[in-house]
Amino acid sequence: MDGNDARLVAGERFTPKFDRAGLLCAIAVDVADDAILMVAYMDQEALAATRDTGVAHFHSRSRQALWKKGETSGNVLHVVEILVDCDQDALILRCRPAGPACHTGARSCFFRRLDSNTLQPVKS
Amino acid sequence: MDGNDARLVAGERFTPKFDRAGLLCAIAVDVADDAILMVAYMDQEALAATRDTGVAHFHSRSRQALWKKGETSGNVLHVVEILVDCDQDALILRCRPAGPACHTGARSCFFRRLDSNTLQPVKS
Numbered sequence: 001m002d003g004n005d006a007r008l009v010a011g012e013r014f015t016p017k018f019d020r021a022g023l024l025c026a027i028a029v030d031v032a033d034d035a036i037l038m039v040a041y042m043d044q045e046a047l048a049a050t051r052d053t054g055v056a057h058f059h060s061r062s063r064q065a066l067w068k069k070g071e072t073s074g075n076v077l078h079v080v081e082i083l084v085d086c087d088q089d090a091l092i093l094r095c096r097p098a099g100p101a102c103h104t105g106a107r108s109c110f111f112r113r114l115d116s117n118t119l120q121p122v123k124s
Numbered sequence: 125m126d127g128n129d130a131r132l133v134a135g136e137r138f139t140p141k142f143d144r145a146g147l148l149c150a151i152a153v154d155v156a157d158d159a160i161l162m163v164a165y166m167d168q169e170a171l172a173a174t175r176d177t178g179v180a181h182f183h184s185r186s187r188q189a190l191w192k193k194g195e196t197s198g199n200v201l202h203v204v205e206i207l208v209d210c211d212q213d214a215l216i217l218r219c220r221p222a223g224p225a226c227h228t229g230a231r232s233c234f235f236r237r238l239d240s241n242t243l244q245p246v247k248s
Contacts, residue, residue, distance in 0.1 A: 009228055011243070012242045012243050012244070013241075013243070014241055014242065014243055021145075025149055025163055027151060027160065027163065029160070034158065034159075034160075035158075036151065036153070036158075036160070036216060039149055039151065039209065061143070081237055081238075082237065082238040083234040083236065083237050083246060084234070084236050084237070084238055085163065085233040086227065086228055086230070086233045086235070087233075090163040090233070092160060092234050102210050103210065104133055104210055106210070109209040109210045109211075109214070110208070110209050110214075110216050111210070112207065112208050113205055113206065113207050113208070114138055114205075114206040114207075114208055117138055118136045118138065119135070119136050119137070119138055119208055120136070122207060
């Protein structure tokens with residue numbers, strides 16, 4: 001562990017560590033039961049918008065633009081709490097979802113499991 | 125949604141989607157209670173090694189090398205099940221951890237929450 005890493009781990013200061021593409025990983029979970037809803041990426045702008053509004057914003061890697069989750073569908077994620085990992089390059093957003101988080105209409109994007117080489121529905 | 129996305133979402137075929145850097149995001153959770161332990165990245169080699177051995181392997185972005193989690197510490201993650209998200213660019217590894225997942229000795233890397241502008245320990 002180098003000095004920089006030690007400061008990230010031990011300090012009280014929030015110094016999010018964006019990768020070479022300017023992104024960090026954000027996992028949205030439902031505050032009701034901590035189920036993982038979706039994973040997306042945030043740049044500095046998306047993180048600031050999330051903190052300012054209390055509603056999850058991400059950076060769309062395909063559109064290369066700020067993405068307010070649920071802007072079209074109405075299925076926004078109200079962020080109740082943000083957890084930060086040891087080296088500050090990943091976040092957990094504990095959310096109250098306004099509706100299904102997945103664009104397919106599923107509650108969670110993780111609705112399939114890998115069974116040998118095929119994908120099968122997760123038992124709910 | 126384009127045709128490619130539709131196939132990723134609807135099919136039974138596992139066709140993991142690596143990003144421009146050749147990586148996808150993998151979230152390790154404890155199969156005992158689904159607590160999120162850590163987040164890391166996998167390239168094709170790390171995913172293959174994980175599936176072949178049943179023990180989580182990642183791609184270390186800092187070292188640019190295959191990383192068997194716990195190789196030094198012994199705190200390996202035995203992968204019980206892999207969940208796949210809608211567009212197949214993120215995985216959940218449901219694991220039996222052999223010990224603390226975080227290099228700090230914490231069970232989870234997410235041991236702090238953001239409280240205004242400072243990081244505070246998560247109540248356990």
